[in-house]
Amino acid sequence: MKFNWGTGIFLSFVAFIVFILYFVVLSFRDPQSNHDLVTEDYYQQELKYQQDLDAADNLNKTGWQLQVAKTSEGLSVRFPETLAPEKIKGTVSLYRPSNKQLDFKTPIQLSERQLLIPKSRLLDGRWDIRIEWTYEGKPYLYQNKMTY
Known part of the structure; x- marks a missing residue:
């Protein structure tokens, strides 16, 4: 050849x-x-997308600022001073893009306008935080990405 x-x-x-x-x-x-879908119920979440947009718009219109900060005890979420803590109802969802076993959702239970997520539940790395709550019957939504 x-x-x-x-x-x-x-x-x-x-x-x-x-x-x-x-x-x-x-x-x-x-x-x-890991070839999993981002969420198991993606179709239902897509259907409520407009509700999420409205809730985020409600937060923007009020001018309220949530303070989400990394502390030595864990992740601190502080609600505005003008809100009564007993009227805030909702959930905090933390999503870990790299490992779905680390995702968790916790109800909002405030002590003096502050919610603390313990350090033991959080590993170092990127987290997507989603805080959904209602105050006096009106829905609000806060979303952000953070590195813990």
Whole structure:
């Protein structure tokens, strides 16, 4: 068999394709790779998207500022001073993009306008925080990304 330019180019293409296919197969077989959907009930969440937009708009219109801060005890969420703590009802959801087993939701139970999520529940890294609450029957929504 005579080895010329055409044969060399053909063999290099075949080698490149085998190389890429090897890494594709390797990435799909790796147990560390997580191919799950972002949420299990994505369709229901999509249906309530307009409600979320309205609740976020309610928060923007009031001018209230939630103070979400990392402290030595954990994650502190402080509601505005003008709100009565006993009238605030809702949940705080923390979503970990890298591992769905770390996601959790906790009800809002305030002590003097502050909610503390203990440090033991949070690992270092990126978290998406979502605070949904009602105050005097009106819904509000706060969403943010943070690194703990």
